[in-house]
Amino acid sequence: MKRLANKATQLATVLVISSFMVFAIGALLPGDPTLTVLGENATVQQRAQLREELGLDDPIIVRYAHWAVNSLRGDLGTSLRTQEPVGTIIAERLPITLELTFLSVVLAVVVGIPLGVASAKWRGGALDLGIGVVGLSSLAVPYFWLGILLILFFSIRLGWVPPSGHVPFFEDPLENLRLMILPVLTVGTAMVALVMRQTRTAMLEALSQDYVRTARAKGTSEAKAVLYHALRNALNPIVTIVGLQFGALMGGAVVTETIFSMPGLGRLVVDGIFNRDLAVVQGAILTIVLCVVVINLLTDLLYSQLDPRIKL
Template sequence: MIKYILQRLLATVPVVVIVALIVFSLLFLTPGDPAAVMAGDQATPEQIAQIRESLGLDQPFLPRLLSWFGAVLQGDLGTSIFTGQPVTKMILERIGPTFSLMLVTLVFAVIVAVPVGVIAAYRHNTLLDNAIMAAAVLGFSVPVFVLGYLLAWLLASNAQLLPVQGYRPLSDGVGPWLRHLVLPVLTVSGVYIALIARITRTTMLEVLSQDYIRTARAKGASERAVLFVHALRNASVQVVTVVGLGVALLIGGAVVTETVFSIPGLGRLTVDAILQRDYPVIQGIILLFSFVYVLVNLLVDLSYVLFDPRIRY
């Protein structure tokens, strides 16, 4: 098991390096002069030259790359062109709402989707199964922003059950924190629940047809034990894999959802940075999201040893 863990840890190193290289290269892959684009049409040549110097565009690619890598390893992601603040500070100020949204959505989606997928597999080809799969297709089809505006109109504007916009930190209390997260979580989790439920159903159908499931039933095991102990335990590796891969959906959904519900998180910061062409901020956020995605999938790989005993040997 130790060897497996070390192999997975070492495998993430080149991935992180390649991602960082691509993120850094975004500035040099921009058509035209990035400094002129960021400065705007009314900028003077002196202002453009100042931006080019601050971004290191007046230096050769390789020395600038090495300098940037060294700064990133020390936690320095550069300075925002428009605010003049360190990018690291801007990200730390906005990271709480985004990670709260992603974490609550992840927990909620797994709690809902896994049992729903198991029930759909158990009641295969019945009306209940067809209804669950139809709902999953609908979850994939409805855009995040459409679902967000629909929920805001239905639950906030009409029923006045929940706040329409904004965010309250956890320090203000669990109740206000969760009330402001309900609508965003429901919005983001739609496509995530649909993905996990469909994969859980498909995997469970394969597992339920295995000989050891028939043996467990022949020995008198209850259906609950067959489904949630024997079958789900053996299907969990594929389900956990999809949960990890689906984090990309959470990241993309968070960007849209934070804009819809005016949540001051990294999603809003990303949109503002793109509109302002603030490349250092864009680079820092993309690098952070990429690192989180790699880290989550590393944890998913390491969790396999808990579900599949063969990996431990």
């Protein structure tokens, strides 16, 4: 418990530092947020009065302390543009981004791990070469370009799926998953390649260990030696890359949700930046940071379950 408490303290420290950076960067951006509320025709006196009401003239450390205390209470402020509570807006948008991220991780694990195992098992062969070429090509294509190509081919040319939009899962599960196909392929393709390459590297090391040779010498089937003995001991680095990529996937959602017109957290950040709605931008990015911190903690907990020799 003591080690777990120490780990939680470290992650809390990361969250505090990250939250301050998020707030400071947003506060130091050029422009006047009061123009979002009052418009371009507002007088200097009106803008000065609103700045005083919002506390925009206070020192940044004072503003951060006020914002941090309110955030701990669940109050992330109010949108300058819509006058809605930021927490309510995020609660509506977050499930969409989490669904996109979760499905992308599932795609990466379901496709990437078997490809990595096959590539390691038949190292140096035609299959290994083909998988490697496809993986490198996937890593080389940026999100925005892949998304546009998928829309052009599957939506415009073939007409199989709509090019954009979103339907809540509990409203129409099938239509929800249908609309998620292209965004998940856009975000998850690069992660498939990363998981595949990490699995191949870990499996090559595991397959050369004495315990695998011993299992084979005892007459264990090749499938059991590869999947049970080798893959089981190669999972830790694979879990590491999946956990680390969670944050990258949520970051990639900013581009993907914009391309596919999905009303998720990434799209909220983009709209907030364009509208100079700092409360929304700061609240949304803080939520993303919090999700990444929680996932990293869960990843560390999973380590000890996969390998009893590892203790927090």
